[in-house]
Amino acid sequence: MVPLILLTLEAWQFRSTPQRALEGVGGRAAFGQAEAFLFLIGVNFWNFFGAGVFGFIINLPIVNYYEHGTYLTVNHGHAALMGVYGNLAIAAVLFCSRYLIAPQAWDARLLRRIFWSLNLGLMLMVAIDLFPVGIAQLNDVLAHGLWHARSQAFVQGDLFQTLTWARIIGGALFVLGGVLPLAWFMATRAYSLKKIESVGLQRIEGKPVQAPY
Numbered sequence: 077m078v079p080l081i082l083l084t085l086e087a088w089q090f091r092s093t094p095q096r097a098l099e100g101v102g103g104r105a106a107f108g109q110a111e112a113f114l115f116l117i118g119v120n121f122w123n124f125f126g127a128g129v130f131g132f133i134i135n136l137p138i139v140n141y142y143e144h145g146t147y148l149t150v151n152h153g154h155a156a157l158m159g160v161y162g163n164l165a166i167a168a169v170l171f172c173s174r175y176l177i178a179p180q181a182w183d184a185r186l187l188r189r190i191f192w193s194l195n196l197g198l199m200l201m202v203a204i205d206l207f208p209v210g211i212a213q214l215n216d217v218l219a220h221g222l223w224h225a226r227s228q229a230f231v232q233g234d235l236f237q238t239l240t241w242a243r244i245i246g247g248a249l250f251v252l253g254g255v256l257p258l259a260w261f262m263a264t265r266a267y268s269l270k271k272i273e274s275v276g277l278q279r280i281e282g283k284p285v286q287a288p289y
């Protein structure tokens with residue numbers, strides 16, 4: 077975790093390099109990868125919280141012996157897998173797309189909204205359902221054994237069912253505010269790609285070559 081935090085601080089410094097170098101000529105706007113960077117911050121957060129904190133609390137043998145096969149694993153799995161590798165994959169896609177998509181078709185505001193919807197949606201799923209249900213299931217394992225905590229009686233019980241349905245709040249935000257708009261953005265930007273010959277032509281004609289984004 078410590079190296080990761082140091083890397084984040086280093087990346088944060090790096091982020092303001094164009095601003096410092098181009099003071100007065102573009103400044104902040106000169107850093108063209110702000111949206112990809114935002115998703116990388118998401119990676120850092122979930123790496124710490126989803127993988128680190130949630131992974132560590134189920135890692136100790138004395139805990140793992142009882143929690144294995146409960147929703148605490150599901151909780152860690154969601155937070156670590158989507159949080160870290162989901163955000164990382166989107167950051168990589170946006171990083172590359174920024175060079176391919178025409179600047180006027182880039183929608184930074186929409187991408188920021190998508191980021192918050194995906195990550196708040198994931199956080200709500202974790203906070204409303206996966207973590208509390210995991211703790212309740214662990215308590216049931218301790219009181220009645222794993223067979224009971226995984227039985228239909230427990231899974232169909234009021235608490236489990238209510239929280240599973242409540243998870244739809246986070247899920248809806250995740251899908252409607254994040255997944256679908258992102259899919260729409262990527263699909264529609266296929267019609268707004270930069271022309272390949274433009275940079276070559278600029279070079280041939282001796283004109284100054286445009287910034288890559």
Ligand code: HEM
Nearest residue numbers: 127128131132134135140143144145149152153156157160
């Ligand atoms: C980005 C990093 C990580 C990812 C993507 C990840 C993902 C997952 C997933 C998907 C599972 C569920 C596997 C299954 O159900 O069979 C799992 C299980 C587990 N993870 Fe992680 N994990 C990460 C990091 C960590 C870390 C750092 C720790 C410990 C500090 C950890 C501890 C565990 C443990 C103990 C289990 C087994 C839980 C059980 O007994 O059911 N993970 N992980």
